[in-house]
Amino acid sequence: MARTSYVKMNGAGNDFVVVDARARAFSPTPDQVRAICDRATGVGCDQLIALEPSQTADVFMRVWNADGGQVETCGNALRCVGWLAVQATGQAEVRIDTLGGPTLARAAGEGRVTVDMGAPRLAWNEIPLAEEMDTRGIELQFGPIDAPVAHTPGAVSMGNPHVVFFLDHTPDDGFVKGAGSLLERHPLFPEGVNVGFAHVLGPDRIRLRVWERGAGLTKACGTGACAALVAAHRRGLTGRAATVQVDGGELFIDWREVDGHVLMTGPVEVEGAGVLPGVAA
Numbered sequence: 189m190a191r192t193s194y195v196k197m198n199g200a201g202n203d204f205v206v207v208d209a210r211a212r213a214f215s216p217t218p219d220q221v222r223a224i225c226d227r228a229t230g231v232g233c234d235q236l237i238a239l240e241p242s243q244t245a246d247v248f249m250r251v252w253n254a255d256g257g258q259v260e261t262c263g264n265a266l267r268c269v270g271w272l273a274v275q276a277t278g279q280a281e282v283r284i285d286t287l288g289g290p291t292l293a294r295a296a297g298e299g300r301v302t303v304d305m306g307a308p309r310l311a312w313n314e315i316p317l318a319e320e321m322d323t324r325g326i327e328l329q330f331g332p333i334d335a336p337v338a339h340t341p342g343a344v345s346m347g348n349p350h351v352v353f354f355l356d357h358t359p360d361d362g363f364v365k366g367a368g369s370l371l372e373r374h375p376l377f378p379e380g381v382n383v384g385f386a387h388v389l390g391p392d393r394i395r396l397r398v399w400e401r402g403a404g405l406t407k408a409c410g411t412g413a414c415a416a417l418v419a420a421h422r423r424g425l426t427g428r429a430a431t432v433q434v435d436g437g438e439l440f441i442d443w444r445e446v447d448g449h450v451l452m453t454g455p456v457e458v459e460g461a462g463v464l465p466g467v468a469a
């Protein structure tokens with residue numbers, strides 16, 4: 189049985205096991221994904237990432253959440269994979285395809301990478317939502333019906349689905365876990381949703397905590413940070429660019445006026461490498 193090696197990386201604390209499957213296919217079962225991602229008994233990570241050959245890009249990036257489900261994309265992993273691909277090819281810019289759409293990544297100095305995430309998708313059926321609503325503030329609330337603690341979040345797809353609640357404080361772990369886990373599979377979201385809680389600190393600064401679909405409370409969610417800036421700007425709460433402060437660091441997000449693309453810049457770190465126990469490629 190062939191051994192499968194991996195690189196362990198993180199982007200602002202959102203961590204990944206990255207497997208190079210360009211020369212040899214890698215198709216883990218959901219049980220195997222869960223075993224790899226398990227922090228007590230496996231390698232431990234938020235997402236498992238496979239690099240695959242692509243006809244249209246330098247590489248195709250496949251993403252599994254820690255719960256074993258395969259999903260469209262991951263912003264922080266795009267920065268990590270972008271860094272690996274820039275190092276390997278020597279190119280200034282690399283094209284990375286995902287199930288959520290094509291992206292471009294380039295080195296941004298001092299262990300930082302910028303990813304062009306493309307344009308956000310803002311129509312209700314692109315998120316997708318189960319029914320038509322104004323995605324600047326959808327009909328959803330958390331807490332007692334007559335005194336909700338969080339309500340009317342913005343909805344954004346960055347290739348994957350997000351809702352972003354705006355609060356006047358930064359919520360604690362208990363709140364993020366309680367509200368996030370309840371809303372992640374709400375019937376309004378046929379494909380589930382990543383749930384962000386944003387505290388706007390100023391026109392160019394957001395404090396964000398995210399409960400990720402299929403992974404739970406993370407130190408950072410890159411697509412979540414992009415979604416928060418887009419949702420905040422659509423509500424007139426920020427400009428088109430802001431630093432998004434997440435639990436694991438800072439991400440700079442720019443919703444570029446000229447083409448409507450969202451650019452995300454942030455740190456990348458290689459933590460180590462190893463061989464996956466008992467998973468053949």
Ligand SMILES: N[C@@H](CCC[C@H](N)C(=O)O)C(=O)O
Nearest residue numbers: 262263264348400409410411
């Ligand atoms: N951590 C990622 C998002 C990973 C996927 C997400 N949990 C989903 O289910 O869509 C990021 O940095 O964007």
